[in-house]
Amino acid sequence: MSEVMEYDVVIVGAGPAGLATAIRLKQLAEQQQTDINVCILEKGSEPGAHILSGAVMDPQALTELLPDWEVQGAPLKTKVSADEFHFLGQKGSYKLPHFLLPNCFHNEGNFIVSLGDVTKWLATQAENLGVEIFSGFPAQKIVYGEQGEVIGVETGAFGINKDGTESDAFQPGMEIYGKYTVFAEGARGHLGKELIKQFALDKDADPQSYGLGIKEVWEIAPEKHQEGKVIHTAGWPLDRHTYGGAFLYHAGDNKIFIGMVVGLGYENPHLSPFEEFQSLKTHPMIAKLLEGGKRISYGARAIAAGGLNSLPKLSFPGGVLVGCDAGFLNASRIKGSHAAIKSGSMAAEAIASALSQSRQRDELSDYETSFKQSWLYTELHKARNFKPWMNKGLVIGTLMVGLEQKVLGGKYFWTIHSRTKDAAKLKKASDFAKIEYKKPDGKLTFDRLSSVYLSNTNHNDNQPVHLRLTDPKIPVMHNLAHYAGPESRYCPAGVYEFSEESGDKKLVINAQNCLHCKTCDIKDPLQNITWVTPEGGGGPNYTSM
Incomplete structure (x- = not known):
């Protein structure tokens, strides 16, 4: 029997969106002279360990959330x-x-x-307000109620051997319930992916x-x-x-x-x-x-x-999507941290309002309404055609984005749509000449394994592989046959390689190298690979990324 813990709000992911949600909830609780119990589950070894971004940061949302961020020592220098x-x-x-x-x-x-340093600083602000952050505790499963509503999540167990048996160090996962659950896993969150399908949140959105x-x-x-x-x-x-x-x-x-x-x-x-x-x-x-x-x-x-064109519906019974779990990044500006913080703040305001009315686990439509009335919606609406135009090639994309953004200042009446998923766009290997890449020189250019070493990535070698194949025959029978095995090239960490034993080809999955980038979950042509959470604390341990 799993241990059960209960909170007012459970947040999955201690990135900018999840932390902003928690901070704003605590601010509102103080204003209302009440208490809102908030916990955050973070799969990384600490907040910021899995955070990677460029990053140029627009401080607008941070200033709204924490006006004294400069005095408080935020790492925006x-x-x-x-x-x-x-x-x-x-x-x-x-x-x-x-x-x-x-x-x-x-x-x-x-x-x-x-952004990793900013995230660590935000985590400190959240903890100072009384938020409980559990690092190394991945949310592995969604827990649904009798009416299909989300009532919380179940964390992953520790100490499961590669063959599925329990080791001497086995510890079962915990069920953590919330009156509302916030999903802030980042792009292609594995629980967010499930929620979008479960509640058909993307039925009116582009892929x-x-x-x-x-x-x-x-x-x-x-x-x-x-x-x-x-x-x-x-x-x-x-x-x-x-x-x-x-x-x-x-x-x-x-x-x-x-x-x-x-x-x-x-x-x-x-x-x-x-x-x-x-x-x-x-x-x-x-x-x-x-x-x-x-x-x-x-x-x-x-x-x-x-x-904006690809944003799913943001709420469902019992919870919400925030940040890149929903897809708030503005690709035209190459910025998402400000959008993540703003979305978390708006979600917190909808949740606090519901809790003040003694509501729980219903649908927070106020969140969607607030977004559509916000400066973030205006910003994303101006840039709604950026990716669809750029999908048409550099020349057409540059000309049309220049027209819409520079000449028209983002004020235009047409909307361009993209209807095809990224995985479906891959063409047969026979349609293209093989690309011959130069060998790394060890000075400017490097190989994958020496690069992964710098990411401080680590997984317990004896845990189950967290990159699941729906059909283990597909990599060789389909991907290798038709696409020359793209797994070995689209992964930036050398997780996938094809080997030959007794004349038979097979796909080897080096899961211990995984950077949790989610590319395989996105780009596999038949969507045969599913990324799930590994044992808590595994993955990269980025420093100041």
Whole structure:
């Protein structure tokens, strides 16, 4: 029998959205002179351990939530001092004149941050207000009530052997009930995915569109560093039909955050986002900046980039989706932390109002109403066509986004839709020439395993594999036969590889390498791979990412 714990509000995920929800709930409880018991379940070893983002942060939502964040020591120290946008060719680049930059690429008043550090700081603020945070406790299952409403979650057990038996260290999971449950797992949350299907939350939305973001932190020579400078690029090494782009953010202490986002709607199964990112660093403009520097950190994470058109319904009986679990990221601005915090704050206000009326486990329609009346809705509405246009290629996408954002200032009456899921866009390997990527040089470019090492990723080797195949025959019989085994290329951590034994091919899953990026769950052509939570505390342990 599982142990049962009860709270007013249970939050799944100690990222910016979940922590903002908790903080706002406690603020409102203090205003109402009541108490709201709040707990947060975090699958990482600590808040921030699984957080990875560029990141340039718009402080608007944080200022609304915690107006004295600067006095309280929030790690927003590096103010953006310059914006540049470059179109890259293989050898050269074209810098877009600043007056032609659309508003979405203007970062005046924003900050270059480690979102992991911001998350740790938010966790401290939440705990100071009385929020209970249970790190290393993944929410593994949703618990439903007699009427189908969400009543809470069940945490994963510890000490289960790979064969499913219980080890001497076995500890059962706990059932944690809430009057309302908030899901803040980040993009492609495995429980959020279930809820969207269970309650048909996406029946009026476009399919969610994802990108894989890969990031490294470098320490570069002081004479090359320009603190506060923000650079975005488009073009090479990606072809003009593949959505994606790169960023270089000059953070403090001679650090530069360099990364690349590759849209997971790409068609060529030979493409490897990891290798494309390594190629990016060999471009003369970027290589010159990194040469002589030292790579410090590496990580990867899928992002939900569909925007307003792909947002599901936000509430259901007993709970809500917040942050990237719903898909609030503004891909045109390459920003999601402000949207995560704002969505959490709005969800908290709807929950606090319901609790003050002694309601529980009903549907919080006020949350959706608040969103549609907010500045966040206005922002996302202006950018609603960004990803659909960019899905049509770099040239058309750039022209139309420029028209809508720069010329029309986001005021236009048409809406463009994308109706195809990313997984369904992959084409046969025979339709494309194989891409020959250069071997890593160990100076600018690196292999997957040495990169994963820098992420401090760790899983108990004897636990069950948390990457589940619905049909174990599909990887060889279908994916290898038709798509040349794309699992071995779309994963940025070397989790999947094909081996041969006695003349038979088989897929090997190196689950201990998993960065929890969710790319396999998104891009597998037949949706045969399901990511589930591993034992608590496993996965990456990012530092200042």
